[in-house]
Structures are given as C-alpha cells and as structure tokens.
Amino acid sequence: MEALTYLRFRFYSNPLNQTFKSPSILMDGSRSNLTCVRAQQSMTKDGPLITSQSSDTLVETLKIKDWEIGVLKDELAATQGIRIRRRQPTGPPLQYAGPLEFLSPNEGDSPRNILEDIVWYKDVEVAEMKEKYPVNLVKKALDNAPPSRDFIGALKGSYLRTGLPGLIAEVKKASPSRGVLREDFNPVEVAKAYEKGGAACLSVLTDAKYFQGSFENLEAIRKAGVKCPLLCKEFIVDPWQLYYARTKGADAVLLIAAVLTDLDIKYMLKICKTIGLTALVEVHDEIEMDRMLEIDGIELIGINNRSLETFLVDISNTKRLLEGERGERIRQKDIIVVGESGLFTPADVTYVQEAGVKAILVGESIVKQKDPSKGVRDLFGKDISA
Numbered sequence: 219m220e221a222l223t224y225l226r227f228r229f230y231s232n233p234l235n236q237t238f239k240s241p242s243i244l245m246d247g248s249r250s251n252l253t254c255v256r257a258q259q260s261m262t263k264d265g266p267l268i269t270s271q272s273s274d275t276l277v278e279t280l281k282i283k284d285w286e287i288g289v290l291k292d293e294l295a296a297t298q299g300i301r302i303r304r305r306q307p308t309g310p311p312l313q314y315a316g317p318l319e320f321l322s323p324n325e326g327d328s329p330r331n332i333l334e335d336i337v338w339y340k341d342v343e344v345a346e347m348k349e350k351y352p353v354n355l356v357k358k359a360l361d362n363a364p365p366s367r368d369f370i371g372a373l374k375g376s377y378l379r380t381g382l383p384g385l386i387a388e389v390k391k392a393s394p395s396r397g398v399l400r401e402d403f404n405p406v407e408v409a410k411a412y413e414k415g416g417a418a419c420l421s422v423l424t425d426a427k428y429f430q431g432s433f434e435n436l437e438a439i440r441k442a443g444v445k446c447p448l449l450c451k452e453f454i455v456d457p458w459q460l461y462y463a464r465t466k467g468a469d470a471v472l473l474i475a476a477v478l479t480d481l482d483i484k485y486m487l488k489i490c491k492t493i494g495l496t497a498l499v500e501v502h503d504e505i506e507m508d509r510m511l512e513i514d515g516i517e518l519i520g521i522n523n524r525s526l527e528t529f530l531v532d533i534s535n536t537k538r539l540l541e542g543e544r545g546e547r548i549r550q551k552d553i554i555v556v557g558e559s560g561l562f563t564p565a566d567v568t569y570v571q572e573a574g575v576k577a578i579l580v581g582e583s584i585v586k587q588k589d590p591s592k593g594v595r596d597l598f599g600k601d602i603s604a
Contacts, residue, residue, distance in 0.1 A: 366494030376418035387412035388581025415594030416602035440467030470496035531560035537573040564599030
C-alpha cells in the first residue's frame with residue numbers, strides 16, 4: 219500500500235496527467251490512449267471537441283502519458299517481486315519534461331528470459347489486435363458466445379471419480395524449449411483423443427509465434443462438440459484478451475503472477491467472474507504464492523515447476539510451495555492446486571498428488587504419443603476413462 223500511495227503521489231504531481239484521477243489506469247492497457255485521438259477529434263454540431271491543442275501536440279502528450287504509465291507499472295511490479303518487464307524499455311519521448319524519475323538504472327533493451335521476450339511481443343500483438351477488434355465490438359460478441367462450462371467442477375468430478383488428480387491435457391504443437399512436439403498436428407483430433415482417454419479439461423495454446431497455436435484452434439475444438447471445458451492458454455497482458463478468449467469458446471484463462479501485478483490479478487478476476495471465465499492463476503516460487511494467497515477470489519492455483527530464468531524443471535518445487543503454513547492456508551481457502559511441468563510418469567503424478575495437488579496440467583508427455591489416449595493411460599499407469 220505504501221508503494222502504491224507513493225506511485226500515485228508521483229503520478230498526480232505531473233501536470234501532464236491531471237485528467238487521470240484513478241489508479242485503475244495501472245491495470246488497463248495504456249496503448250489504447252493513442253487510439254483515442256480520432257474519437258477526441260470528432261466533430262459535434264457545435265464544432266470540434268478539441269480546440270486548444272493541435273493534433274501533433276495531442277499525440278505527443280499521449281505518448282508521454284503512455285511512457286510514464288509504463289514506468290509506473292514497472293515500478294509497482296518491482297515492489298511485488300515481479301522480474302518480468304511488461305514492455306521493452308525505452309527512453310522518454312523527445313518532448314518529455316516531467317518530474318518522473320527512474321528508481322533503477324535502465325537494464326538494457328534485450329529480454330532477460332523467454333517469458334519476458336514473449337510478453338514484450340504480446341504487448342505489441344495485443345495493441346494491433348485491439349485496433350482490429352475494438353473492445354466494444356468484442357464485448358457485443360459475448361452475446362453469441364457458447365455458454366461457459368464448469369472448469370473447476372470438471373476437475374473435482376474427475377478427482378472424486380478416479381482418486382487421481384484431474385487431468386488438464388494440453389493441445390500444443392510446439393514450445394520454445396522443445397521445438398515442434400507433433401508434426402502431424404490436428405488440434406481437434408488431439409482434443410478428442412484426450413477426452414476419450416479420460417481428460418477432465420483441455421488447455422489449448424493460442425499463442426502463434428512461440429507455440430504455433432491459434433484462437434482458431436480453440437474455436438474449432440469448441441465447435442467440434444468436445445465436452446471437456448477449455449482453458450485458453452494465452453499470455454494475458456490486457457483485459458481485452460479475456461473478452462476475446464470468451465468469444466472464442468474459452469471456459470477458463472491463464473493469469474501468470476510473474477507477469478501481472480496484484481492490481482492486475484484482482485481486476486481481471488472481477489472481469490472473469492462477470493463474463494463466466496474460470497481463472498487459473500500460475501505461480502513459480504514462494505514470493506508469487508504468498509502474493510496470491512493474499513488475494514480473495516482465487517479458486518485455482520497452478521504451480522509451474524519450470525524456472526523462468528533457466529527453463530530447467532524441478533517437480534520438487536510443487537512440494538516446496540505446499541509445505542507448512544502455505545499448504546495450510548491453501549486448504550483453509552479451499553483452493554485447488556494444479557501441478558504443471560515435468561510430469562511424465564505415474565511416479566511423477568503420485569509425487570505431486572502426495573504433495574497436495576488435485577489436478578495436473580500436462581502437454582509434452584502425452585501430445586507426442588502417436589495415440590494421445592494411450593499417452594494419458596501411460597501417464598497415470600492405468601485407464602482413467604469413464
């Protein structure tokens with residue numbers, strides 16, 4: 219709270235930002251400011267809405283606002299232990315003359331790890347998508363979206379039926395660390411094979427550049443009659459993506475604590491609840507887990523056993539994050555924990571189940587199998603289909 223108060227004080231102290239009165243700007247994508255120019259220049263019956271500033275001056279002012287908001291977001295994130303920078307660092311616009319100061323030196327314009335690389339690209343990609351599909355049109359499309367299905371209920375039902383963690387099987391063609399996992403990739407066929415093998419839910423990669431996925435894959439699986447609830451596996455950096463995922467048939471989305479601030483998470487949880495999405499909130503370490511346990515409304519936490527810095531996998535990470543007081547708080551809050559990454563054998567599944575997980579998210583070890591249904595059986599060491 220002290221950090222947020224400090225950032226708000228600094229933000230309001232800049233005369234260029236006098237029109238912004240709420241810290242909610244820290245949660246929304248700031249790039250949308252630049253798209254407002256046309257709307258603000260539109261004519262009314264009494265004349266133009268803006269008469270005191272030239273178009274060039276207005277654009278430059280908005281660029282400065284965008285840059286300052288980006289700096290504030292990074293500063294707020296740093297106070298919460300977030301190491302992922304949301305966009306590529308740049309110097310201030312040429313006309314910048316405000317009092318804002320950096321709290322730390324510029325660390326260079328190269329991404330420090332693959333997740334940061336993905337997030338920087340996603341920031342640009344989403345800005346372009348929002349230009350093509352404005353949020354008001356996407357929200358209207360929600361009226362025609364297929365009804366949302368109970369993602370958490372499906373996991374609980376599978377756990378009660380089998381006595382084993384409910385499986386979220388991942389429809390994934392490739393990954394940055396492993397390359398192409400399946401050459402003969404047909405997302406609908408893979409999804410149906412997972413469902414036949416006993417998967418409770420499916421995770422569908424929608425990122426194109428790094429995972430060779432697409433929203434078309436998500437939509438095709440939903441329209442193909444697959445009954446398993448669907449998780450949109452996307453790198454969420456903007457609330458717009460939540461609405462878009464829902465229009466494509468998603469029942470759940472992934473929110474990554476290493477990328478999103480607490481304010482981001484809280485805001486997006488509210489949107490998810492409003493539009494019928496389940497949020498799987500992913501953590502990697504103790505700091506992220508402790509942050510998420512302070513936020514009300516989280517029902518599903520995924521523990522990713524893959525290091526952000528090295529991409530190495532250690533499934534003991536799951537056990538470490540569920541020991542002691544943290545594990546007790548998770549049980550008290552009735553949060554379902556999902557084990558992620560590094561699960562290849564029945565022994566791996568048993569290990570994380572004994573640590574406290576009731577669901578697992580698995581992709582590589584089963585999607586590479588010629589018959590993904592058999593991959594599910596091999597993963598659990600038994601047939602878990604109904």
